[in-house]
Amino acid sequence: xxxxxxxxxxxxxxxxxxxxxxxxxxxxxxxxxxxxxxxxxxxxxxxxxxxxxxxxxxxxxxxxxxxxxxxxxxxxxxxxxxxxxxxxxxxxxxxxxxxxxxxxxxxxxxxxxxxxxxxxxxxxxxxxxxxxxxxxxxxxxxxxxxxxxxxxxxxxxxxxxxxxxxxxxxxxxxxxxxxxxxxxxxxxxxxxxxxxxxxxxxxxxxxxx
Numbered sequence: 001x002x003x004x005x006x007x008x009x010x011x012x013x014x015x016x017x018x019x020x021x022x023x024x025x026x027x028x029x030x031x032x033x034x035x036x037x038x039x040x041x042x043x044x045x046x047x048x049x050x051x052x053x054x055x056x057x058x059x060x061x062x063x064x065x066x067x068x069x070x071x072x073x074x075x076x077x078x079x080x081x082x083x084x085x086x087x088x089x090x091x092x093x094x095x096x097x098x099x100x101x102x103x104x105x106x107x108x109x110x111x112x113x114x115x116x117x118x119x120x121x122x123x124x125x126x127x128x129x130x131x132x133x134x135x136x137x138x139x140x141x142x143x144x145x146x147x148x149x150x151x152x153x154x155x156x157x158x159x160x161x162x163x164x165x166x167x168x169x170x171x172x173x174x175x176x177x178x179x180x181x182x183x184x185x186x187x188x189x190x191x192x193x194x195x196x197x198x199x200x201x202x203x204x205x206x207x208x209x
Contacts, residue, residue, distance in 0.1 A: 088147070096149040097185040100125070100157075104137035105193040110171060110201035111164040112137070112192065117146055118158040124148060145190070150181045159190050161203050177205040 100117060112134050117125040125146040129137075137143065158176045165171030179186065187208040195202045 092147055092149055094185045095183045096151060098148055098150045098181065099144060099185065099187050100146040101187070101189045102137070102143045102145050103189060103191050106201060109166055109194045109199065110192060112161065113163040115145065115190070116160040119150070120155055150186070152181050152183065154178060154180050157188060157205065159205060161192060166200060173203050175203040175205045177207060179207045
């Protein structure tokens with residue numbers, strides 16, 4: 001009887017202790033879970049942000065941007081020049097092209113105001129000069145006054161120059177030249193220069209071969 005009672009007490013103790021044992025162990029296991037979350041292997045906010053910061057490309061400096069802008073400007077200028085040359089070749093082919101230029105080598109004997117050009121008795125160009133343009137011609141500049149087309153054969157060019165001559169008098173002179181137009185481009189220069197012997201300006205037309 002005593003043995004049976006002891007067995008029942010032991011069984012009752014096992015039933016009482018048994019169900020509560022897992023609860024006690026689970027409560028003790030909670031700190032381990034917290035420690036595991038804070039372990040060095042866990043990713044942190046700094047670790048997550050680090051790749052984004054490392055992948056950001058450095059901003060180009062002002063010198064590099066300025067160099068790129070200058071390169072682009074240079075390319076645009078070259079492209080415009082090539083387009084102008086191509087346009088002239090299409091509009092004025094070599095077989096019919098004629099170009100007229102004005103140059104000046106004068107002192108105080110003539111002050112240019114305007115130039116009028118006739119080709120085969122037809123006015124093809126008239127130009128009125130500003131003081132700054134006259135100064136540019138005095139410094140050795142050459143102006144392309146006319147660019148057009150002429151058929152092959154013989155032609156006549158007449159140029160009229162108007163301005164102030166010696167003693168501030170109105171001055172108008174003309175120069176005439178006849179030339180043959182072949183299949184090559186024709187370049188004609190209208191030259192104004194002083195004649196120290198005659199003490200007056202001279203007007204000359206030169207046809208370049």
